């Protein structure tokens with residue numbers, strides 16, 4: 001099979017990529033597409049970050065200083081949408097593109113043309129989404145969760161563009177996940193059984209199934225909105241016999257698996273990096289796989305924990321409380337296994353390891369607040385306050401985002417053939433680490449003290465927490481400029497990297513030269529026990 | 535690595551300090567039996583997390599400090615243990631089962647509605663609350679709106695912010711101490727959420743749905759909360775203020791309000807002077823209209839149209855009334871006929887037609903409003 005692929009490649013472009021812009025427009029190469037995804041995601045991170053800084057600037061002090069309440073809502077809405085759909089998800093798809101073929105010993109992704117399409121849809125989707133900010137009808141202002149009827153009957157006209165943008169993002173994700181599933185199931189090198197797959201591949205396989213299951217649900221949801229807005233239906237309009245809560249059930253049936261879509265690949269990444277720098281194999285590989293699978297299963301039956309205050313029957317509340325508490329168990333198993341991997345290792349602390357350790361600690365703190373939120377009566381007090389904001393930023397920023405940064409540093413030598421500056425990388429880490437905690441830790445307190453989320457102005461007792469949080473946000477925001485600098489500096493001035501850039505790194509990708517050849521494995525490699533995971 | 539230990543211990547220290555010494559860092563205990571139980575659950579699960587966290591993080595940091603290559607530590611080769619995997623699956627599960635028991639009990643107690651001494655309907659509007667007191671047959675005895683009373687000057691930083699900045703309203707809800715008060719919560723437009731932290735009472739106000747809640751508050755005093763579900767532009771500006779009164783004082787107040795409502799009913803047939811209408815109209819306009827159309831009538835086009843010199847303001851009076859009465863479906867312009875009585879409607883329409891340079895030159899009386907609807 002791989003013979004056939006490399007023969008075809010020979011006809012097209014015999015040695016490496018095309019020149020100029022067409023290389024990027026027409027590319028079907030998994031590395032080029034991975035690079036596109038990653039730079040796209042980074043630019044979305046910066047745009048979404050600017051919106052967040054506008055929010056934090058307004059919240060620096062009580063009173064309205066810079067923006068109007070409606071514009072404030074546009075900032076929080078677009079920040080959430082851009083970060084979730086534009087920064088985190090595409091970054092993971094970019095990493096999947098770069099790494100999965102190399103890790104399973106394949107030349108490329110299974111469906112290269114679709115791969116190109118699924119990336120190139122995204123700039124249009126986000127172009128349209130961001131353009132609504134400049135629309136005369138007013139920008140999207142109903143929060144990233146876009147609850148009806150605020151997002152239907154009461155929405156600005158630009159909501160239709162939002163619906164179309166979500167459809168495009170969904171199509172892109174669905175194509176991306178089909179491609180990943182096809183690659184993993186069909187293109188593994190001989191000898192790489194499922195239970196020998198690298199953890200990143202495993203987590204992505206499961207994530208891809210989650211995506212396939214829930215993106216159509218999201219598409220259905222926005223289509224129902226479209227019908228309510230333009231074609232006179234009343235799915236979510238109580239006056240017409242519909243039910244606004246139907247919206248929330250559908251949204252969170254998508255939304256809860258979605259939050260795990262944003263963390264499972266992170267679990268995979270950290271499960272590579274910690275063993276590499278502890279110079280010891282991943283502890284409990286099998287149980288790690290089972291834990292991910294059970295999290296994925298449970299993620300379908302916890303959705304209404306986002307809706308504890310909507311007024312569900314007691315039995316419903318209890319069911320969702322129990323399942324939500326249960327999902328903390330496999331999550332805990334992962335943490336215990338990472339710690340056991342570190343235990344009696346021979347550790348060094350290069351940048352990827354620093355980010356991974358911070359991931360374990362801070363993600364766990366986010367998991368703890370998740371556990372607190374699972375306790376329904378207590379959630380009545382936490383719900384829709386800054387406590388929830390603190391929770392999901394702890395799991396998403398030092399969780400998902402730190403894992404992405406860890407991955408970028410870890411595989412950077414493999415991608416570019418160069419070593420980034422360790423000194424600058426560590427500097428970036430420490431600024432990010434301090435920034436993230438200064439930003440989000442005080443939000444636990446403002447939430448417990450009773451500050452609702454999504455408000456542009458607040459009562460005086462919340463002032464100190466907010467000021468600290470805003471200072472942290474600016475530290476964190478600006479340290480990402482440093483990240484950009486470290487990357488460019490590394491690409492231009494980095495020292496050449498060895499094939500196995502890290503002493504403890506295991507896996508097929510490290511058997512390839514650095515930088516990895518354009519068509520990863522033209523002949524299937526032999527999967528030795530040393531490079532496989534079990 | 536020393537540094538990261540320092541940071542983590544700092545964070546943990548901060549948590550401890552927060553929970554041990556400064557109340558303002560923690561959830562308020564509140565004043566009801568339920569709120570105390572909720573606080574208890576919150577602290578229990580918090581300490582469960584702290585203990586697990588302390589164990590996991592100390593193992594991890596012990597390892598980080600001692601199992602490092604720079605100390606010449608050689609890596610071990612073990613990489614699995616079924617016993618351990620079972621242990622750290624089963625023990626946390628048991629812990630959670632134990633935790634689930636009190637949580638379930640509190641939740642069941644919270645759902646124990648019924649047996650109430652009185653009922654108040656709480657209705658969310660963009661961006662204010664309406665409180666309706668209901669009698670034993672659920673008929674309305676009287677009702678009023680409650681909206682933010684913090685002056686714009688404070689919000690826009692032109693004057694010093696008061697003690698209850700953003701947590702103060704023109705008319706607050708009053709309930710008696712020591713009686714079981716049932717709340718029926720719903721909404722007229724988008725979803726809102728009604729929250730009084732000290733009662734541990736929070737429930738979404740969903741259009742088309744009636745949610746039930748209850749509380750018994752033993753201590754008199756003022757209790758403040760906010761809307762906690764994003765409901766549009768002024769989501770941050772619709773506080774909840776509840777005064778819990780001595781039972782006797784409450785009963786007196788209640789009786790007065792019932793009488794006042796009857797007097798008001800009578801006013802519907804009265805004829806008002808221009809001055810009376812303008813004064814009442816200005817007040818109604820400020821409370822109900824100015825958040826969108828602004829104090830000066832200019833609005834925020836295109837979403838919130840201007841009311842200055844437009845055809846509606848000087849055209850046929852009944853069309854103007856009709857519009858205010860029915861609202862514009864599918865827009866933020868609400869059907870004020872449901873919120874205002876005939877006196878208020880007449881006054882506000884009269885006010886709009888004779889302010890900011892508008893000169894319709896007519897007069898609108900409560901009976902015009904009543905006729906408008908009976909003529910239908």
Ligand code: HEM
Pocket residue numbers: 145259260262263305306307324325327328331366367368369370371373374379382383384388391392395396399400
């Ligand atoms: C131990 C595991 C976890 C538990 C028990 C848990 C529990 C919860 C609960 C109960 C809520 C609803 C809070 C409320 O609105 O009142 C919540 C919100 C949220 N969680 Fe988690 N969570 C966990 C892990 C995660 C992870 C891994 C992620 C994502 C990476 C995540 C992302 C979110 C987000 C985004 C929200 C809020 C969404 C919104 O309302 O905007 N959580 N979590």
Ligand SMILES: [Cu+2]
Pocket residue numbers: 255256259302303305306
């Ligand atoms: Cu969830």
